[in-house]
Amino acid sequence: MKPLVFSLFVLLHGISTNAQDRLLTRNGSISFYSRGALENIEANTQTGVSVLDKKTGQIEFSVLVKSFTFEKALMQEHFNEDYLESDKFPKSTFKGHIEDLGKINFDKDGKYTVSVTGELTIHGQTRTVTTPATFTILKGAALGDAQFDITLSDYKITIPSLVEDKISKTVKIALHLKYEALAQP
């Protein structure tokens, strides 16, 4: 079992907190977008797995790089083979926490804006990311939304020199995670 998946497993089944404190999504939506002179790059997946611990504010998510779908086949091939090297680095992960957890009342429907910080691992490189996020609470479920930019060079994602000036060096990542009480889907 890989470390992050093991970590998710521990978070799901850990003995330190009750199951009712944990919310889970197994079909989290993750997309990224980059505007470039040559072309815009956009892809998404609805297969991200994430666990949120309401008591501690701990959040983890994991996504398979190969689950991202593009409109153009060539773009998807370059993404997997040249940029993200998905055979070598099959998963991207995040492990962090809600910094101001006290702002969220999980028992009261509403929209809460918080700050999330943690370690984002892409292409085998780990960097600290801090981003605003909103949690919309509705009948016990929590809808988490966040958007943030990453710089490709931070994650050692190399753009071929031929198209270096035509592809954006930053990518916007958007997460839309519909958490539900921990149970089988």
Place this chain on the structure above:
Amino acid sequence: MKKRAKKFRVFLAAALFTAVMVGLYGYSEFNRSLPDTHYMKPAFRLEATSFIRQFETDESKANAKYIDRTISVHGIAHAIQSTDTTATVFLNDGHSGSSVVCQFGRESHEEIKDLEKGAPVTIKGICSGYLMDVVMVRCVLDQDNSNLK
């Protein structure tokens, strides 16, 4: 002199033809869409339970065997979650902790509008690997779902 001019014209025409062909190939390659899963022949036909168990038992071996391959999986639609443009079906036997997560995209998500929770179904898609569940993307209903139509 005439002979040289003719040779040059032939060369020019050949060069132009080659340039056009290369351009057309480049353009079509650049804009090539992902193949439609409907027309892709499955490399494997599996029961969801067996598919999941293979990843649980030996993930590396299952990755090598199934990732990027077209798989047809039969199982029970344990859960169905839809948005306006996508749908996800969780296939399992109701006993396993894991499922086969089948992601339907914009082009195919309406295919499962009549699928009911608890119904048996066969879904074809491309295997992306395993997290807590086996993940399949670009899914479509496989052709042997006559009971749903």
